[in-house]
């Protein structure tokens with residue numbers, strides 16, 4: 248077995264550490280692109296070609312562990328969840344064919360670009376409202392946390408428009424999403440798990456209630472479409488529809504919030520790129536792709552080997568749990584020459600792995616890019632002198648998959 252050796256000792260690799268993981272990733276790509284990490288029990292894969300091969304070979308590498316908690320739930324947490332009737336299972340990411348194929352086909356029909364495009368005017372209005380807020384705060388001389396005021400809430404309001412959820416539920420569902428993020432991919436102690444276990448029960452009950460409500464009062468929204476598809480004879484159960492909502496009410500905003508936060512940090516640290524898109528908004532779409540490549544929301548994703556297979560010259564045994572460091576694959580020079588450099592003119596930026604690859608490829612990628620583009624267009628027009636606050640250093644939460652900033656403090660010229 249290719250057990251991790253001097254690299255780990257030398258770099259004190261901690262896969263939950265997200266403040267500056269890139270130097271370790273570069274070391275892995277160069278020295279030992281696939282290795283077994285004893286502490287977590289995961290095989291770490293860091294090169295683009297290897298990650299792509301694993302994603303592509305879904306028959307060998309199943310996604311069944313994609314939602315497995317990195318730290319198993321403690322006994323009291325398990326009791327709280329069982330007593331609360333928590334039976335949620337992944338909407339799609341951890342399901343495998345043929346079940347995954349069946350549910351994804353139905354979900355895809357309801358998720359398409361038509362639905363996303365239809366809510367574009369509402370997205371513009373939601374973004375405008377939140378930028379109005381930070382401009383007002385700035386005028387009053389208050390400090391502005393772009394994360395808290397814009398990046399965190401905007402994707403939630405957008406998504407809930409799509410799902411047909413009232414605005415007043417947004418803070419509660421954001422809290423559910425935070426709990427899911429930290430319970431599944433975070434690094435919590437037993438005591439820290441308890442409040443999140445309660446939230447998961449409330450979250451699952453909310454999803455089930457939502458489906459019952461949409462059946463009684465259908466609207467022009469995603470869950471109503473799914474309920475209609477079921478009534479029209481499509482093979483999908485209530486539990487599966489609730490499971491899709493359980494997925495989307497998390498995946499549909501947490502990741503996009505992070506994209507917006509990382510967009511500001513990356514562009515403020517690469518002023519030339521910011522100035523270039525202020526001068527020419529046509530550069531925004533490829534800028535978003537390059538941000539997704541260079542500073543992605545999701546930097547690691549998991550698979551499990553159903554049988555042994557050799558990848559990149561290393562035999563991954565049957566049952567191997569694998570952590571693909573997609574954030575590292577995105578910086579692999581073999582795919583992206585000068586991969587450690589941020590370059591909004593990069594021709595193949597969109598071949599990044601930040602939305603996954605293959606049969607599970609993200610269903611919301613068009614919406615995420617649409618929202619990111621609208622935020623950038625409005626911001627560059629309204630606040631071209633935007634910068635990071637002088638005393639601000641970005642910090643990222645401990646997590647194995649999601650690289651989420653804790654705040655994004657910004658400032659700009661008074662006259663802007």
Ligand code: HEM
Pocket residue numbers: 302310338339340341351406494495498499500502503506544545548601602603604605606607608609610611612614615
């Ligand atoms: C920047 C924003 C986003 C990022 C970085 C992201 C990332 C990902 C990743 C890495 C996967 C797993 C892909 C794989 O296993 O190959 C995924 C799957 C998924 N995403 Fe996203 N996502 C984003 C936004 C969204 C949005 C806005 C929605 C919904 C509106 C969404 C819904 C989904 C769903 C339903 C799946 C499961 C697909 C499947 O397993 O078949 N995502 N996403």
